[in-house]
Amino acid sequence: MGHTGGVRIVMMTAGSRGDVAPYTGLGAGLVRAGHEVTLAAHAMFEPLVAGSGVRFRPLPVDPRAELRSERGRRLHDARTGAGKLVRLVSMARRAADELTAALVEAAREGDVLLVGGALGPLGYAIAGRLSLPAVGLHLQPLHPTREFPAPVLGTRSLGTVGNRWSGLAVTTGLELVLAGSVRSLRRHGLASAGRSGSRAAPPVLHGYSELVVPRPRDWPAHLEVAGYWWPHETGRLAPELEDFLAAGPAPVFVGLGSATVPDPERVSRAVVAALRAAGVRGVVQRGWAGLEGSGDDILTVGEVPHALLFPRTAAVVHHAGAGTTGAVLRAGVPAVPVPVQFDAAFWASRLTALGTAPPAVPLRRLTSGALAAAVRRVTTDRSYRDHARAVAGRLAGEDGVAPVLAALDRATR
Numbered sequence: 001m002g003h004t005g006g007v008r009i010v011m012m013t014a015g016s017r018g019d020v021a022p023y024t025g026l027g028a029g030l031v032r033a034g035h036e037v038t039l040a041a042h043a044m045f046e047p048l049v050a051g052s053g054v055r056f057r058p059l060p061v062d063p064r065a066e067l068r069s070e071r072g073r074r075l076h077d078a079r080t081g082a083g084k085l086v087r088l089v090s091m092a093r094r095a096a097d098e099l100t101a102a103l104v105e106a107a108r109e110g111d112v113l114l115v116g117g118a119l120g121p122l123g124y125a126i127a128g129r130l131s132l133p134a135v136g137l138h139l140q141p142l143h144p145t146r147e148f149p150a151p152v153l154g155t156r157s158l159g160t161v162g163n164r165w166s167g168l169a170v171t172t173g174l175e176l177v178l179a180g181s182v183r184s185l186r187r188h189g190l191a192s193a194g195r196s197g198s199r200a201a202p203p204v205l206h207g208y209s210e211l212v213v214p215r216p217r218d219w220p221a222h223l224e225v226a227g228y229w230w231p232h233e234t235g236r237l238a239p240e241l242e243d244f245l246a247a248g249p250a251p252v253f254v255g256l257g258s259a260t261v262p263d264p265e266r267v268s269r270a271v272v273a274a275l276r277a278a279g280v281r282g283v284v285q286r287g288w289a290g291l292e293g294s295g296d297d298i299l300t301v302g303e304v305p306h307a308l309l310f311p312r313t314a315a316v317v318h319h320a321g322a323g324t325t326g327a328v329l330r331a332g333v334p335a336v337p338v339p340v341q342f343d344a345a346f347w348a349s350r351l352t353a354l355g356t357a358p359p360a361v362p363l364r365r366l367t368s369g370a371l372a373a374a375v376r377r378v379t380t381d382r383s384y385r386d387h388a389r390a391v392a393g394r395l396a397g398e399d400g401v402a403p404v405l406a407a408l409d410r411a412t413r
Contacts, residue, residue, distance in 0.1 A: 007412050011023050011040065021323055028053055030401070038055040040059055097184065104126055135203050135404070138204055139207050139322045144167025145216035147216045152342050152346075212326075224403055259287070260340075267366065277369070278372045278376045286300060317335070334378045336374045338363055356384060358374050
């Protein structure tokens with residue numbers, strides 16, 4: 001891209017690892033294009049930018065501690081997407097209030113703000129009051145559409161009107177969650193900007209492929225689908241993991257990422273029993289759920305670069321978060337989605353529609369028998385792997401960074 005003179009970009013995001021990792025790769029791409037990039041995210045994620053050229057500005061709040069707290073564990077008590085959302089709202093409101101001062105401080109160092117989906121209204125308000133251009137970066141399709149319901153509310157179509165209303169409910173809810181933080185900006189030295197009624201909605205780019213979620217036909221022009229922003233990942237696999245991979249046939253990876261579960265021991269037992277019943281070796285990732293498995297046929301690991309490990313597996317059993325879903329598609333391997341909460345059922349349904357995964361095995365219905373059947377099916381029926389390879393081949397030709405560079409160009413002219 002012919003960029004003369006880089007701009008100072010501040011990217012801001014909040015949430016779990018999957019809400020942060022994609023921005024590390026996007027940030028590295030923007031650095032390569034000559035820009036100065038700072039990522040403002042929870043302090044625990046600072047290691048994710050190591051070696052990327054992206055600066056890091058730590059934000060308060062430990063999302064893992066929040067999910068493991070009494071409040072966080074109550075999320076599992078809700079039986080519906082709406083019920084989980086109500087509980088999440090009170091957690092998010094408290095977190096947003098804690099984050100505001102640090103976000104304002106970070107924003108003052110930028111020429112342009114790139115605002116992660118969950119911070120949308122607050123990030124745009126900060127940008128407006130600092131008279132900075134802003135661009136939204138979403139990892140999920142948050143804006144209302146008639147084509148499907150809001151991803152956090154499940155996958156069952158509510159009809160064209162119901163689908164659109166569900167999207168409006170979620171975006172309005174997000175504005176309400178952040179309203180107190182927006183009002184508090186005056187306390188942080190940001191007086192209200194002059195309300196110009198003509199201020200256009202900021203451009204929003206979505207960090208996933210149109211191949212996975214086609215752009216809704218009823219979206220306005222400022223909403224674009226850019227393509228995946230692959231996380232910046234470096235290093236190599238641990239020697240112990242390399243030895244395990246070399247010792248037998250390709251294993252099945254099992255990990256629930258940043259999802260927590262109410263009973264880690266029960267889930268771990270079911271996973272180990274399922275892998276053995278399916279006759280496969282397993283790599284089990286502890287993750288935030290605290291899964292464990294042992295034996296000659298099973299290795300338990302901590303954090304591991306998806307891009308290095310997934311292509312060497314027979315299949316990936318995962319929680320169907322947006323980022324892990326993308327990583328599995330990129331690797332060209334089949335999946336067994338085990339959606340836990342929020343938008344996971346939406347991404348799981350996309351994998352099934354693409355033919356790279358059988359129907360999901362939701363955590364609530366996870367038994368060793370159900371999981372074993374799904375693992376057996378996905379590792380013995382060649383069509384899943386064939387579809388996965390075809391999708392990976394098409395994703396390899398996409399460039400999710402270029403549309404962001406183009407949007408930045410337009411925003412900073």
